[in-house]
Structures are given as structure tokens and as C-alpha cells.
Amino acid sequence: MSKKELWIGIGGAAAMLIATILCAFFISSHHRQTNDSAPVPAASAPAARTSAAAMEPTPTTSVLATIPTALTTPTASGSAPSTTAGQTTTRPTAAAPETTADAAEPTAAETTTAPETTTAPETQPSPPETEPEITMFNFDTENYGQIAKLLYSLGYAFNGKENMFYTTNDPWQRNLGFTPFYDNISALGNMDYDTIRFDFTAKGKRWRYQIWKGRYGVTSGCEMGAYWQELNTRNTDYFYTPTETDPLPGMYFELYRYEDYLFKNGPAKHWWLTGFRLLAGTESEGLRMKCTFYMPDAEMADAFEAAVSAQCAARQNLTYTRTGSNLSLDWAY
Secondary structure (H helix, E strand, O other), X not given: OOHHHHHHHHHHHHHHHHHHHHHHHHHHHHHHHHHHHOOOOOOOOOOOOOOOHHHXXXXXXXXXXXXXXXXXXXXXXOOOEEEEOOEEEEOOOOOOOOOOOOOOOOOOOOOOOOOOOOOOOOOOOXXXXXXXXXXXXXXXXXXXXXXXXXXXXXOEEEEOOOOEEEEOOOOHHHHHOXXXXXXXXXXXXXXXXXXXXXXXXXXXXXXEEEEEEEEEOOEEEEEEEEEEEEOOOOOOOXXXXXXXXXXXXXXXEEEEEOOEEEEEEEEEEOOEEEEEEEOOOOOHHHEEEEEEEEOOOHHHXXXXXXXXXXXXXXXXXXXXXXXXXXXXXXXXX
């Protein structure tokens, strides 16, 4: 272990800690501004009775339903298949709302008998005909405040819709490459996560794709990474960060905590796609990560699939499916 690696690791952990604090201030100020600008409600008559149907939650649809992968996200109500390699489970739907006593009884003339219907057998969801547009991942600080710009200078940004902060496409860490030593000293930054590495050879280079999930200080988070080194490299585990001229993969992930949806990020061409939820620190065993790598071509997809298949054989909680050149991984508890 060199002094350079030690200071790089400590610097990364410190940046993560500072970013967490800044993100907390950013969220707090954002909520305070929202509350200050909200109009004060005037006194009004007692609210009318709300029917049960109006209180039903609005179903939400996962982005995974629009990408070529067999993984699907459970909706807020109703049932949705949750597919892993070779098996499909269905969550029960919410019970239909009860009819209130005030509802009018239908007259004899209005009453009709619905024809009997047969239930079609369940089938595995098929991928869409077209793939999603995957563009370069960028972040614009034009309309953000000073705290957000300081957060950006540390390599992070905040997504209010998903309530997460994440690494930008071109942070200072991009110049450092990657070595497993960074994972080995993660405990110095109060981090406790699990990681899986996929090593393969393609395009005249040795590639390492890697995924992470777990607790990062007071946050729950996950990561997807892509790195490379020359084939003639000897006795080193140091990998370089790809540039825009290298065959970057598209990346997408969703993170769940005990089956509850936390957030998503992507799809976007990236070398390090991340997401962290503040004040939700959960160990890796309580998190489920569903992610997709959109490989640049079939050659890299074939080489990557061999590495993924080997890791799936060694782990009971990792499965994958392939659609074209895209590989979707389900990393369960």
C-alpha cells in the first residue's frame, strides 16, 4: 500500500462525508423555501365525505418497464410480476374499496349481468420493440444555489424527484482510476457495503465492471462502475477510467430496501453511475439492486455475460437475463 493510495482513499471518504453534510443542508433549505412560499389555507367548511375510490393510490410505473429487461418494479397498487432467472412471483393486489351505504341501488332496468370471462395464463413480460434513448450523462449548475454548486465541486449533485444525491459524470475522482484498495479502506469513511466485480477481455483491453450496494455513512446507496487496463499490464490491480472515446456502456439501476422502492438513476452512458438516499443507512443484506448494462456491441456483451454467469454460479442471490446486447442483473438480499 503506497502513501498515494492511502491519501486518495482518505480523500474520497472525506469528500463523501462532506457531500452528505452539504446535501442535508441543501434538502433542508429546499424544504424551508417551499414551506415559506406555500399559501396559508383559509378557514373553510367541513370537508365533504371522500369516497373510497378517490382515496385509492395512483399506480406508478417503473422505468424498467420501458427498457429491454425481464426485471419489473412492483406498482404502488395492484400486482406486478417480479421476475428472476427461471421464476416469476406475483404480489397480491389491494382489496377493492367497499361501497358506501349512500350509493344508489341500481334499478331492475339498469341491472345487467356481465358475461363470464376466462383468465389468460400468466406470461413473462416481453421487452419493448424499441430501446430507450441513452445519452451522455451531464449536470448543469446554471440554476442551482451556492450549496448545490459546492456539492457539485465535490463531485456530487442532488435529484429532488428521487430524493437522492449522486456522482456527476466528470468529478475529480475520474482522474484517480480505481483499485480494490479503495474498497478495502471504505470502513474509514463509516461505510459498510458489498461489491461484485466482473472481469473480462474485449476490444484489446482488460475490463472490470463492478456493482456496489450497502450503507455509506448515514445513507443507503448503490453504484455501477466500468474500468479498464492494458492487456500487457502485470502485477497490478489498478484500472483506468474510460473516456468518451472508449466504448462506454449504458447504465441503469433501481434500489429497494426491504421491498420498498428507494430510487432509480439512468439510463445513461456513464463510467460510474451512483445514487445515495440520506438518513436511510441500511446494510447490504437489506437492499435489493436491479440494474442493466447496455453493452456497446455483441462482442463486449458476450465477454461480459461469461463473467456475469460465473458470478451467478458462485452466488445464490444474483441472477441475470439477456436481451440482445443488454444484460439485466437482479442482486437480491
